[in-house]
Amino acid sequence: MYGELAVAPVHAIVRQPSGMTSLEAAGTWMQFVTAYGALIDIGNLQHGETVLIRAASSSVGLAAIQIANLVGAVPVALTRTSEKRQALLDAGAAHVIATQEQDLVSEVNRITQDNGARMAFDPVGGPEVAYILRALSYLGVFFQYGALDTADMSIPVMEVLGKDLTIRGYQLFEITQDAARLNGAKAFITKGLQIGALLPMIAKVFTLAEISEAHRYMESNVQIGKIGIEV
Known part of the structure; x- marks a missing residue:
């Protein structure tokens, strides 16, 4: 919503956390709640597990990196070229894979000692999803939360069957329209902000x-x- 005044539904309103500027507060909730909903509320990401974060330089991608680090997981940033590699490392990514320059599956296998990543978080979709699915572990979970590439996703059937993968659509509203889950998100994010682990x-x-x-x-x-x- 753009304007000097705006009318918004009550579930879309969150109090400004103490100690944050209005600009920081405005830049907090959408990105962190979106990442929290998939990684924590649904995915239950755990210490030591690897998560692949596509479009990692986006605000939600950066939030996912911070949340993964907060719970002791291993955030692997996926970006198209090496141009943003150092910025993503500086932002907390444990590893960065430039998918147009490196072999995604080989790099994930190297990082995880051939175990694969437990989770993938993707706003893009499209044919390259096949490589991400091949890089997941047994019982891995793939979250599709956007469609920057509107072409149909490519699904390697034998990978899905052989690893019993979960492919799941996800939207922010799944959290924000459920009062109990939204309160859980607020508590998690507020605590992360207070201890300095989360920062827009x-x-x-x-x-x-x-x-x-x-x-x-x-x-x-x-x-x-x-x-x-x-x-």
Whole structure:
């Protein structure tokens, strides 16, 4: 919603955490609740488990990296090229795989000592999903939470059967429209903010009058983190 005043449903409103600026608070809830819902509420990500995070430089991808680190898991950032490798390592990724430059399955096997990743978190979809599924472990879980590539996903049937994989669609509203689960998300995220384990990354801030420029910046895909709008 853009505007000096806006009407929003009560379930979409969260109090600003103490000690945070309005900009930081605005950049917190969507990304962290989205990542929390899949990784923690549904996926029950555990200490030592590996999670593959596609489009890792997005705000939700960065939140997933922080949440994985908070519970002692191993976040592996998936990005198309090496351009953002160091930034992702600096953001907390344990490993970075440039999927257009490296063999995804081989790299995951190397990182996990051939055990595979327990979870994958993907907003893209498309034909490359097949490689991610091949990189999962036995009983691995694949979360599809977006469709940046609207082409049909490629599913390697023998991998799904041989590893008893779970392929699951997921949306933020699954958490925000359930009061009990949303309260769990608020408690987890608030605690993470208080101890400094979670912190929104703000890529750039625009004024409301610059909203068109802000959209062009977002479409450029050069940002790492959240784009803020100040009124």
